[in-house]
Amino acid sequence: MKIKNQQDFWSGVLYIVVGLGFSVGATNYSFGSAARPGPGYFPFGLGLLLAIIGAMVLVGSLASKHEGPIGKIAWKPLSIIVGSIILFAFTLPHLGMAIALPLLVLTSALAGDEFHLGEVLLNAAILTIGSWAVFIYGLNLVIPLWPTFIG
Incomplete structure (x- = not known):
């Protein structure tokens, strides 16, 4: 086969x-x-x-009609995405979800070929509000929402 x-x-x-x-x-x-x-x-x-x-x-x-070998690994986008996730992991406890999640969305969007700041900011706002609604409000998880210096 x-x-x-x-x-x-x-x-x-x-x-x-x-x-x-x-x-x-x-x-x-x-x-x-x-x-x-x-x-x-x-x-x-x-x-x-x-x-x-x-x-x-x-x-x-x-059974695919499309034939072709695997292309080269895109190291730059892969590094940006992995770096964004590591940045999020380190900033969440100190900066809170309200800053760390938009920072994650913004930095990971830099890995794409098309970057539109307005779309990234809208995406970040929707994801942050949705994550707050699901994880903090809905599931009552103890995740810091605001930076530790704010309280």
Whole structure:
């Protein structure tokens, strides 16, 4: 059997490996029940869903009409994205979500070919408000919203 689309094939393999890894890792936590899910319930289901999507992409790569090898690794965008995530991890405890998340969106947007400041700022505002609504307001997680020097 010939792999016609190498990009989709290896993407599918990566999705399967990561999805199964999350599912196996989630078995270390309590599952709870459907009415009261435990901390392992959501990551397990999400990992399985990711593995299923990966299997679909992998099977599709075998029947694809698009043929071509994998291109070169785009090191600059990859470095910018990884650096943005590391920056977020270090700034969140000190600067709070209100500053760290827009900073993450702004710096990671620099990895793309098309950068429009207005779109990035709108995206940052929507993601920050949505993250506040879900994680701080909805789930009552203890995540600092404002910088530590503000209180």
